[in-house]
Amino acid sequence: MGYKKLLVLSCCAPCSCAAIKHLVDSGVAVTVLFYNPNIYPQQEYEKRRDEQARVCDFLGASFVELPYEPEAWNKVVCGLESEPERGKRCGACFLMRLMKAQEYAKAHNFEALTSVLGVSRYKDLNQVNAAARLAWAYVGKPYWAKDWRKDGLEDLRRALIKEFNMYQQTYCGCKYSLAAAQKRKVEKK
Numbered sequence: 025m026g027y028k029k030l031l032v033l034s035c036c037a038p039c040s041c042a043a044i045k046h047l048v049d050s051g052v053a054v055t056v057l058f059y060n061p062n063i064y065p066q067q068e069y070e071k072r073r074d075e076q077a078r079v080c081d082f083l084g085a086s087f088v089e090l091p092y093e094p095e096a097w098n099k100v101v102c103g104l105e106s107e108p109e110r111g112k113r114c115g116a117c118f119l120m121r122l123m124k125a126q127e128y129a130k131a132h133n134f135e136a137l138t139s140v141l142g143v144s145r146y147k148d149l150n151q152v153n154a155a156a157r158l159a160w161a162y163v164g165k166p167y168w169a170k171d172w173r174k175d176g177l178e179d180l181r182r183a184l185i186k187e188f189n190m191y192q193q194t195y196c197g198c199k200y201s202l203a204a205a206q207k208r209k210v211e212k213k
């Protein structure tokens with residue numbers, strides 16, 4: 025790895041906690057970037073943001089929130105609303121957030137960036153990495169495509185979630201993933 029100052033784009037506390045702890049314990053100065061215009065509704069956004077800030081504080085990472093701009097996100101996924109999870113809408117969603125993280129990393133002189141957008145088992149890590157490579161090609165900051173579920177990090181993640189009694193959401197984030205989760209719940213009954 026060898027990074028001293030790293031930007032970590034994060035979707036939420038439960039997905040990022042193991043990566044943050046691992047990096048901080050390895051002596052890396054970690055800044056967690058919270059740029060999630062995909063999250064719906066706003067109360068849910070604020071809940072995830074506050075939990076992310078709390079966990080950063082405990083683990084010794086800096087926390088940066090960028091403006092919440094759901095209208096901009098809606099434009100990015102316009103025409104892709106009915107795509108399934110792991111489909112084209114998710115690809116566009118990842119790219120938008122990774123582009124913003126690239127720009128932030130460049131403006132603030134980070135050596136590189138990584139993200140935990142592919143940590144959830146419902147997400148496609150290859151799709152996240154493909155979007156990250158594209159954003160890197162556009163903006164130019166190296167992207168570290170680490171699999172944050174491997175090398176014991178999934179066990180660490182579960183332990184930290186328990187230890188901090190972390191808030192765990194039941195859907196990915198956008199209004200479409202919320203509707204899909206609600207539908208699955210009704211079908212289960």
Ligand code: SF4
Binds near residue numbers: 113118196
């Ligand atoms: S399901 Fe998740 S990754 Fe896909 S578009 Fe919605 S918020 Fe983004």
